[in-house]
Amino acid sequence: MELNERFRGYFPVVVDLETGGFDSQNNPLLEIGCQFLHWEDDRLVPGESGLWQVEPFPGSVIDPASTKVTGIDVNDPNRGGIDEKSAMAEFFSDVRKAMKSAGCHRAIVVAHNAAFDLGFLMATCARLGVKRIPFHPFSTIDTASLGAVVYGHSVLAEVCRRAGIPFDSSMAHSASYDTERTALLFCNIVNRWPYDPSPWLDKEAVTLPDA
Numbered sequence: 001m002e003l004n005e006r007f008r009g010y011f012p013v014v015v016d017l018e019t020g021g022f023d024s025q026n027n028p029l030l031e032i033g034c035q036f037l038h039w040e041d042d043r044l045v046p047g048e049s050g051l052w053q054v055e056p057f058p059g060s061v062i063d064p065a066s067t068k069v070t071g072i073d074v075n076d077p078n079r080g081g082i083d084e085k086s087a088m089a090e091f092f093s094d095v096r097k098a099m100k101s102a103g104c105h106r107a108i109v110v111a112h113n114a115a116f117d118l119g120f121l122m123a124t125c126a127r128l129g130v131k132r133i134p135f136h137p138f139s140t141i142d143t144a145s146l147g148a149v150v151y152g153h154s155v156l157a158e159v160c161r162r163a164g165i166p167f168d169s170s171m172a173h174s175a176s177y178d179t180e181r182t183a184l185l186f187c188n189i190v191n192r193w194p195y196d197p198s199p200w201l202d203k204e205a206v207t208l209p210d211a
Helices: 064-070 084-101 114-128 143-151 156-162 175-192
Strands: 010-019 029-040 043-053 106-111 135-142
Touching (some): 010 135, 029 084, 029 175, 043 175, 084 106, 143 156
Parallel strands (some): 010 106, 106 135
Antiparallel strands (some): 029 043
């Protein structure tokens, strides 16, 4: 099976955004982390990753509570941040290249509490006037929901612990680390889930349960 067959032609991209608060209209995007996935010996495994440090957009407001959690210092001269337009352009370019290589027709966000990340992503695109977005505009794959179903918990650190994935809380809330852990968790769940497409390809073999 190929990656483009497993997710209905969608290319799953593990994403984590660090932001200056919870308000996608007024708080800025500060970090973009992503990890691509591929098949290896019939298993889903993490592949290449990317990270962009983003400068707050003009007029944005940073909630001090958010930077206390993430540890991001936007005034650090060594941070190497770039404007959000450049960051999004580079990010989307990498996504499109990986998506095309996998033979998929559209990307889909995989994230922990994915609605938050997609919401900030779409709000940033709207602010920038970006029209061509490689990601599905409202569908996501949420590892918080999957974690609750498979492991009985929705907090990333605890779900990883239950899945046997090491998690260093001192490194949490950085886009690169959270993306890496989320990718490992998603692969863990997909690989342990038995998947046989043949019943769905043979309509006569599908038997619906009684209502």
